[in-house]
Amino acid sequence: MTITKTTFGFTSSGEEIFKFILKNHRGLQVEVLTYGATIQKLYVPNGDGGVVDVVLGFDTLPEYEAAHPYIGSFIGRNANRLKKEVVIAGEKIALTVNEGESQLHGGIKGFDKRVWDAAIVDDSLVLSLYSKDGDEGFPGNLKVQTTFKLVDLRLEMQLSATTDQPTIVNFTRHDYFNLCSGVKNSVVSHKLQVHAGSYTELDGNMITTGRLVPVAGTLYDFTEVRVVGDADEGFDLNYVLDKTSNKLKLAAQVWAPDSDITLKVYCTQPGLQFFSAKSILLASGKEDYEHVGSPGLCLEPQYFPNSPSHSHFPSTILLPSEVYEEQVVYDFG
Template sequence: METKLIKTGKFIDGKEVLAIELTNTLGTYVKIYNYGAIINKFIVENKHGVKQDIVLGFDDIDQYTSDDYLSNYPYLGAVIGRYANRIKNGRFSIDGKTYQLSQANGGDCLHGGDIGFDKKVWDVLSTIDPSVTLQYISPAGEENFPGNLTVQLTFKLTDDNELILDFKASTDAPTAVNLTHHSYFNLAPKGGSIANHIHRIPASNYLEQDDNYVVTGKLIPVEGTIHDFLGDKAIGQDWNPDEGYDQTYVLDKPYGELTLASETSEADSGLKLSVYTTEPVAHFYTAKYLDVKRGKGGEDYHPYGAFCVETQHQPNAINVPEFTGTVLRPGENYKQTTIYKIEHT
């Protein structure tokens, strides 16, 4: 079990980008950058005894900041904050005061605004084999969110092949917080479409969305729809091949209880990824808009070449009173745990 801290020689806003390498006794290897808290590599042994990287990313840190990549930006492997997913019209109110955020994607705010936590260099607070704790202090007014927000994210790799993500946050003024991680997974040895991956989500309902993917507050039963993943099913079995999936699933569990959010397996590799979370929902995205040139090994990444399971509070919850609260106040502590567990089928 080991943690290594490696200098990249790259500086952003005067802060050095570092690579943190975590290795367990099974030989599983995770590489994380303190830029965007990006999970750059997640290498595991498949059923053939071959080491296989199950996340999308780049071989060179400079590619994460290139103009070409940012022009059609998919948030590869990055943390999302202050607010995951979309806020309707980029606007919300707390205690009678309205805050207007940046607007994109049809007038809504997406993933924290123009420069979210995914584009910040986080401080490395500590490294304890095999884990690392990163911290970012978001100043009041950043992306027009109120309050100074202190966020800590600990990555820990266990000998049970679990990568544990523990989020904590506190604020000095009431603010809106909804954090998640945006890793893109593909369990096939040679990549390609994830249509044949077998997927399960223990969720009896999903959230209605408007034409711009903003949730409205209405729950829709999955029964009888293409969104039913209560049992094992190939991802591509029922989907519209021109749309895939980009939906938020309401997990059949109490909020705060650490239980299964999704389970995905792939026959050729014999790998299974189980996601556990304390969060109330999981947003399932099959990468419709993925279009990345020269990823790892020079491979181009195409639509439906990966899937994301983004555990979080309900998107746009700040504007839907019935949803789990996303207002954090002084003296309160935001906490979230999500686990990526790898096994053989």
Template sequence: MIFGTLPSGEQVEQVELSSGRLRAEVLTLGAVVRSLEVSGRNVVLGLDTLEDYLTRSRYFGAVVGRYGNRIAGGRFTLDGAEYTLPVNNGPNSLHGGTEGFDSKVWTVAGRSPASVTLTLVSPDGDQGYPGTLTATVTYTLEDDGLRIDYAAESDKPTVVNLTNHSYFNLKGQGEGDVRDHVVRIAAEHYLPVDADKIPTGELAPVKGTPFDFTEPHALGERIDGGYDHCFVLDGGMSVTAGGLTMEVTTTEPGVQFYSGSMLDGEATPFGPFAGLCLETQHFPDSPNQPQFPSTVLRPGERRTSTTTYRFTT
């Protein structure tokens, strides 16, 4: 079905998926997961209209790229050449820049009742990044969860870091905030950040700090719930609330845990802590920090990753 039409005249499609007790709605704009229902309860934050996604979104449900998270100063060097990116988060480039993958209309490359594959071609120089990059994301509803498969290829050396930016509220959209959600993250280390939220380069132990979620803790028990940090994963994650548990597994080395504390209820339809994000990904600012796992993608390579969200009662 057609969800809406952009000012350019380009149409945005909504694809509906179902499998067992799960239902989902996916938009071609930004490859957005607009809803994810588990036994009739929508557990992600979605917006009502296309206009909302154009003017009131904080990446709700979108695939962000070409580089998810922050790149310091909007600059990086690759093979001796420096590249300059749009700055849209203080002095930094965030989630691919001012016109990242969340703002693009993706193409439906395949679909079934429980799955849809979307593709996007990002041209050489798009938002300052080198190389024509082809990105693919496949959403598949399984018996007990949502699986997301990512892939990317480029005709020139580039950097890429794709993730999904869904905000989860396991009690249901609009059913209070998430500070009562019990969170577990199998991570012995996290990445401390400076005042601009750029990693210092240290992998700091979580033990004895408010960043220790190796044992489950309610979000609101820790530093007022105000998290926007990358954790170095040793295993999976889980979130429990409202009688529902979400288990998250990924092939990525890290997860950006964002508690939604900066949602304001004015620029967006949702107030602080309306949902939390578990953005599975490589580390922020990796192109400028060679000690981090590499995000460089070269011609002839295919970068893939998989993240799965499984639900139990």
């Protein structure tokens, strides 16, 4: 296991950004930026003795600083959408809005746009961030950490936080996967299975209504293995995972016809957002990227969207007496 550090560039405000490269004896390699705790590259061994970079990303820091759909980012304080007003500990809180009348993925300057501190601890990379009270409207000073570790053909990630006031915490990762060897392939031919029997219903503004709807008989049913493109209506939906505890459990599996690489996503969170990226348009990308429809797909472990508005949803309120601790694992075969 090796971890190396290089300079990736300087932000427009002059902050130096580093890239950490983690590689193990199996040939699994992840390259992580201190800008947005971003996974820029993720190389997985294939059956031909080579490796394939299975995530979308950019070659330069200015591309990451420019507007993009959260490519490879850490999302916080809250993944997905929240109404612009929430109630925390009995107090009505006004949040910043960046999508209509809602807040998406932590607001105008979420954790995906922050510069993280970094430390190498044993055989892991630990990134940390301090989010001040009032950040994007959220109360409480929040201390955040995320840890990256390679074990065999698994990328194991810990997501943790503590607060000094009651606040909302719901982190996720927003990595776009494409298991095919080549950046010009679409993921519509990928096969997907999601271990979820229901989903959280949305209104016309993409905000959860509070209803949990069975997937059976709908386009959203991936309880059996299906080709993504067979019913690709532009999926952007939170699934209610078939799990009854916060223990690490298999959430989804992905296969691709032109690749011998498979992906299993394990998580401790109760929900999983499946985003097929049919609508995204990327002007650039790594390795002479050329735009194709649905260039990657996201499987985002999370708590349910807009949870503070629905008391029967698993709570996303973090108290000063508690520690937020979740785990996400990408397991490749």
